[in-house]
Amino acid sequence: MSIRKILILIGLALAGGLLLTIVTVFAAPPEGHPPPHVMFHQMRLSGISGDQQNLYVLAGGKIMQYGLADLKLLKTVDLPKPVPPSSLPPKGKEESGKFPPPPPPHHGGPQGLWAGGGALYVLAGPAIHQYSTPDLTFKTTVELPKPEFPHPGH
Numbered sequence: 001m002s003i004r005k006i007l008i009l010i011g012l013a014l015a016g017g018l019l020l021t022i023v024t025v026f027a028a029p030p031e032g033h034p035p036p037h038v039m040f041h042q043m044r045l046s047g048i049s050g051d052q053q054n055l056y057v058l059a060g061g062k063i064m065q066y067g068l069a070d071l072k073l074l075k076t077v078d079l080p081k082p083v084p085p086s087s088l089p090p091k092g093k094e095e096s097g098k099f100p101p102p103p104p105p106h107h108g109g110p111q112g113l114w115a116g117g118g119a120l121y122v123l124a125g126p127a128i129h130q131y132s133t134p135d136l137t138f139k140t141t142v143e144l145p146k147p148e149f150p151h152p153g154h
Contacts (some may be wrong), residue, residue, distance in 0.1 A: 049113035049120070054134055056120055060112050063122065066134055077136045079124055 035118060047058040054074070055066040065075040112123045122129040126146075130139040 008081075008154075016041055042151075047113040048124075049115045050113040051133060056113050056115055056133075057109065058122060063120070063131070063136060065134070075136055077131070077138070079122065080127075080129060080138070080141060 005028055011142050050068065053068055056069070057064045057066065058079075061079050063077050063079065064073060066072060067074055109124070110123055114121045114123075118133055118138070120133050120136065121129040122131070126144045128142045128144065129140070130138055131137060
């Protein structure tokens with residue numbers, strides 16, 4: 001087989017792969033299901049913490065409370081929905097209006113749990129959520145400031 005035919009086959013394979021990638025990215029999600037980026041963000045968050053009586057696990061967008069004595073699931077609560085960045089247009093101007101826009105790359109960033117002083121603190125992306133323990137009553141959310149990148153030449 002000549003080098004020219006091999007190069008043509010490689011080019012066709014690359015073009016086919018590119019076309020498949022484009023179709024996959026822009027294909028509409030099934031009706032009634034959120035886009036993959038929303039589900040991926042929820043599944044990415046994970047963490048574990050505890051106090052004298054309970055173990056708290058963050059997974060799949062939920063906080064699960066287990067008793068330390070027998071590791072029996074006591075309670076499950078959903079995390080608040082991710083807050084869209086403030087730089088986005090108002091909700092009425094979104095194209096579909098069904099699902100939130102994809103989060104920025106850093107939105108799925110840091111995550112974790114810390115229990116202490118009668119409270120459970122959940123770090124989920126750019127926000128800290130506070131719950132009272134042991135009843136897991138939601139108290140407040142604090143949005144973290146956006147990081148400032150150093151300016152070149154300083």
